[in-house]
Amino acid sequence: MKHYPVMLPEVLTSLSMVDGETCVDGTFGNGGYCAAILDSAACSVVGLDRDPNVLPRAQELAAEWGDRFRLIQTPFSKMDEVGLASVDAVVLDIGVSSMQLDQAERGFSFMREGPLDMRMEQGGGPSARDAVMHLSVAELTRVFQVYGEEKRARHVANCIVSAREAEDIVTTADLAAILEKALGRRGKTHPATRVFQALRIFVNDELGELYQGLCAAERILAPGGRLVVVTFHSLEDRIVKSFFRRRAGEVSGGSRYAPEVVNLGPAASFTLPKRSVTKPSDLEVRENARSRSAKLRLAVRTEAGVFEADDRLLPNVLSLSELEARL
Structure with missing residues (x-):
């Protein structure tokens, strides 16, 4: 590209x-x-x-x-x-x-399946997967509200926590599927867009x-x-x-x-x-x-x-x- x-x-x-x-x-x-x-x-x-x-x-x-x-x-x-x-x-x-979005192994994009990472410096500090697997509903809600300006932040956070109790969330595709099920498809914008943005901003401060x-x-x-x-x-x-x-x-x-x-x-x-x-x-x-x-x-x-x-x-x-x- x-x-x-x-x-x-x-x-x-x-x-x-x-x-x-x-x-x-x-x-x-x-x-x-x-x-x-x-x-x-x-x-x-x-x-x-x-x-x-x-x-x-x-x-x-x-x-x-x-x-x-x-x-x-x-x-x-x-x-x-x-x-x-x-x-x-x-x-x-x-x-x-x-360049980073195009590399599936970096885990920045829901359009390409890869590990749920999103760190600018891979190997340093918590990843996006760490965030979705360890933050509470209230904490995830705050991250999605502020960094993603996601209107249904609490609903999304609840869906993620429920999903991780059943099975680990490992890849970008795993999380994108949860978000699509939670939010449905409305218009041209993918339902994962705001949450992926929020997680990227959070894990890279x-x-x-x-x-x-x-x-x-x-x-x-x-x-x-x-x-x-x-x-x-x-x-x-x-x-x-x-x-x-x-x-x-x-x-x-x-x-x-x-x-x-x-x-x-x-x-x-x-x-x-x-x-x-x-x-x-x-x-x-x-x-x-x-x-x-x-x-x-x-x-x-x-x-x-x-x-x-x-x-x-x-x-x-x-x-x-x-x-x-x-x-």
């Missing part, structure tokens, strides 16, 4: 790289952004990814671009801990990549990683540095929007899952060239269905100091460490 870097023209315009600058691509994936950024100017790019499966593609880029490109194997939430400082741009494409990644980018960006973030669903965009507006000195309104948070610092650390989101073109949506829910936000670093991280922007849900302690 061909790889489509989502909103590539808009990302390149927002980054506005010039010769001699350095950009951090915090979500390397299949290298689509990296290759285009390297081609856009005589700049350097540092790719970050916690998935070891990206190494062959990174080696191809290194062979093509030489010392203008390098990969650091790390979560983007730790970009401020790997020797990067005073960079000119950071770009984050949040969420699971099409994606929202926590996103918030910590925004804070880390703030620490390494030079004054005038651009932070470009592409999100794919409302939970991600809500966190980015709140972070940007708070860091720009504005009050961030609360949501049903997170309280109102006010700016804690005396001076803004970012300015917002455009307060609204940028969405993909109609042409891109027609050619690449994955882009239809994408939203791009841009912030520019000021010379002000760095705020302390404050997890009140995150929804209050069971932590991954609480599940890990039971295994």
Whole structure:
């Protein structure tokens, strides 16, 4: 399957790289952004990814671009801990990549049967199977409500717990069958979509990683540095929007899952060239269905100091460490 870097023209315009600058691509994936950024100017790019499966593609880029490109194997939430400082741009494409969805053995997709895993770093931490086999009805309900925005979350949780009492839930097909029976088929959206999304976000702590990644980018960006973030669903965009507006000195309104948070610092650390989101073109949506829910936000670093991280922007849900302690 061909790889489509989502909103590539808009990302390149927002980054506005010039010769001699350095950009951090915090979500390397299949290298689509990296290759285009390297081609856009005589700049350097540092790719970050916690998935070891990206190494062959990174080696191809290194062979093509030489010392203008390098990969650091790390979560983007730790970009401020790997020797990067005073960079000119950071770009984050949040969420699971099409490359990971296409690999049945990763267990991300209900469209391909494989082990119920979903971990970005396979072998590390609890898997999706651990979650569905060990969380209580109340805990599963909360995960599905918040991370999947599933309206029938409690009903789904009850069905999963009943099913696991009869037989272990081992594969993506096992769980998809339970969900299809519990929710039935309505319209074009598969009934497993929201629950699979919720489990993936939970087992990878994606929202926590996103918030910590925004804070880390703030620490390494030079004054005038651009932070470009592409999100794919409302939970991600809500966190980015709140972070940007708070860091720009504005009050961030609360949501049903997170309280109102006010700016804690005396001076803004970012300015917002455009307060609204940028969405993909109609042409891109027609050619690449994955882009239809994408939203791009841009912030520019000021010379002000760095705020302390404050997890009140995150929804209050069971932590991954609480599940890990039971295994």
